[in-house]
Each structure stands twice: as structure tokens, then as C-alpha cells.
Amino acid sequence: MQNDLTAQVFELIRSASVDLSPDVEKALIAARDKETEGSTERGTFDVILQNNKMARDNNTPICQDTGTLIFYIDIPRKTDTMPIEEAIKEAARQATKNFLLRPNAVDPITQKNTKNNVGEKAPYIHFEQWDKDYFRYKLMLKGGGSENVGTQYTLPNTPLNAGRDINGIKKCVVDAVFQAQGKGCSPGIIGIGIGGDRCVSYLTSKEQFFRKFGERSPDPVLAEMEIDLYNTLNKLGIGPMGFGGKTTVLEVFAAKACRHPASFFVSISYMCWACRRKTMIIKNGEVQYD
């Protein structure tokens, strides 16, 4: 049973690392087609698309930065989570040994690399109980370059002249994407967390990357904001890798969480074009990947 689960999680990691999801691939092709024939921008998208095909065919990582492993797992009530944690750690060790993951867990005091992606709070695992009788594992591989350009604002914000309203939120997002330029491996996917405390705000922004491209927020105000920001941000002309061009962001996802009356956080998480996340459902012993 335990061995089965390790193998299933290993496959989840493998597919996230080497096989970019169809919705992301489709957005990259559309972005390529918007650029002029023979331009550096179009050439850059061609290289990206060629790389993704090679990674899939050769079973090697899309990007050498295989990121931080972030698991969100929905579990039936009263599930013992210990065996799941153990299976995830073992799968991470095996995936590192098989060159599907780079050893990316470093002790911040000794600077020693654990060499197997397992260590304190690594991989990061978040469990949530739900009313269903089956399991859903969501995995994201979050690259470091894009993580470094993520940022958090508090409203009101004097330098941006931004208040506690929709336009104030939009200003934070425009500023974050402008400051990032091409450094987060643009075109990026923008996750926005509105409200919460500092932690919840950032978590909310990052969880959005599990959404499928084109999936709008159920909240009509946020859905409109997502579309509006997508159009606005693509006017910045930063383009792929910051070479200039028509596509600076591939998607914008926003979500909210209740805030303390005194606080108003707007958090922006940036995901590189190599938006690697996959889902695995285990139901009555049957495994499905998406």
C-alpha cells in the first residue's frame, strides 16, 4: 500500500517536471502566433515550445530549476496523514535520484544542501479534510527566480498613491509586474491574494496557480478584475524574457480572504511561463492524473 502510494506520487512529480499541461502550452502557442514572423519575441516562443516537446519526449525536466515542491491534499475525514507524508518524502528522494528534480532544499543557516529535496518544511504539504470519500493531490513546482519577484503591499500605499479600493489593488499588481520585468521568466502567470493576514494573503495568491487557464473567479467583481488586468498588463510591452513584445502575462488569477479592519494586504505571486502543476485523484484504488 505504502509502496503503491510512493510510486503514484513519484509519477505525479515526474509528470509535473517533464510534461507541461495542455492549457499552458495552448497559451504559449497563442502568444507565439501574435508575434511577427522573424522577430526575437517569436523566436523566443519557438525555442520555449521546442524545449517543452524535447522535455516530454526525453523525460527530462522542462527547466533545471525544478522548484520548491508544494503539495495541497484533500483527504476524507479522519485520514491518518503520517503515511502520506512519508510516501511524499520517499517519492521526492527517488525523483531527485532519477534526475527529475534538482536538489533544491538548502539549510538557511549552514547553507548545506540536503541533496534530496527533503528537510525541514520540505516538501511543503498542506492537508485539508473534505466531505468526499476519495483523495485529491495537487502538486506545484514553484521556481525560485519567479518566487523572488513576488511581493506584498499594504493599502493605503503612499508611494503608489493607492487606496483601499479596486483601483488601489490594480495599482499594486501593475507595479509588481513592472518591477519584475523579465526576471521571473516572463510571460508570467499572476496570482493575486487580496486581504487576509500576511501569511493567508500570500498563500491565497499562490494557490491560484492550481486553477486552469481560462477559469475565471466565481466572484463577478474579481472575474472582471482578472480580465481587465490581463489586458492592462499586456500593454506594458515587457514580453518573453523581457525582450519586449505583446505578451507579458499569460493569465491573471485573483482571490480574496477576509482581512482585519486595520490591515489590507495585496500579495502578488509570480509564476514563470513554465507553470508546472498537476493533479492526481485516488478513488477506490484507481488513479487519475490531470
Next chain:
Amino acid sequence: MIKLTTPISEEVIRNLKVGDICAITGIIVTARDAGHKLMVEERPGFLDEYLNGGVIYHCGPVVKKEGEKWSFVAAGPTTSAREEPYQAKVIESYTVRGVIGKGGMGEKTLEACKNYGAVYFHAVGGCGTLLAKSVIEVITVFKLEEFGAPEAFWVCKAVDFPVIVTMDSHGKSIHADVKKASNEVYTKIMTELSAK
């Protein structure tokens, strides 16, 4: 497409301009944060034979060892901005002619490119598998135990490694140009959002 072979002469470097698409053949040396800090603070001599007229690559590869032989599995560029405090000094003290990375670098590095005859080459970020194909051999590795695989100095042989010059030795930077142009749009958007 301009073909370059390491070691590269100052004359060849001075002829390169932003926007030039190049293919690099010869030795390149990977170095990231721990490596740059070491090169500036301790200036180890073991890198001289590879870096004089040579090329530094901001990269932390996924590597594979079969028997005693290492190879690159995935090896795209990492964000170069983190090396901005060190790069100018490294270019000067080792006579480096090219730096490969992503995202571009700042004014200090641009100034060093101008003063000492070097350029910044941009590789397409995220393309780990494709770029690893251009690295045909790992010659040696330094500081593997101490720094770990991503941060070690990997000395390797590349063939037709594909890059674009985005900062040249004449003070021109595509990154500065794009930032300036996007800043104009940014200012306009922020003004509109204040008016609404």
C-alpha cells in the same frame, strides 16, 4: 547567427552588438551566488585557465553521474541580477569576455562590459532540456561538496550554445531600453487608475 569560440578575443567582443544572435562553442563555467561571492572574496586561482577570455554561465544544472562521468540533464539560465554586486569585479579580475544568464544585469556590469571588453548573453529561461543538449561534456567540477550541485563551478564544453547579446561593450542594454519603454506605459496606466 554569429559563431563564437572560447577563448574569445577583445576584438571579437567589441564587434558584437545588442540583438546579435550567437552560438558559443568551447569551454563555459557555471557560477551562481556562492561562486560569485567566492570569486570576489577569495579569488581562487583554479578558475584562471578556464576564465581568461572565457565565459561564465549563471546556471545551476540538474546533473547525472554515470560511473565517474558527469553530464547535464537540464541546464537553463538562472536570474543574473543576483550577481550584480559581484559581476563587474569578476569580469575585471579574471578577464571574462562573456556572461550568460537571464533577466539582464545592472549599470555596474554594463560599465564593466564597456571598460574591460565583455558582453552579456541572454539564454532563454526555463529551457533546461534544450540548452543541456548544447553541453556535450563536463570537464571538471569545483566546490561540489561544499556548495552542492546547483551552486558548484561546473566546467563544461559547449557546442553551438544558443544566446542573444542583450548588453554589449558599447553601453547598450536591451533590458534598460525595455524598462524605459515599459516605464512610460506604466506611468500612463497609474495615472489613469488615479483618475478613475
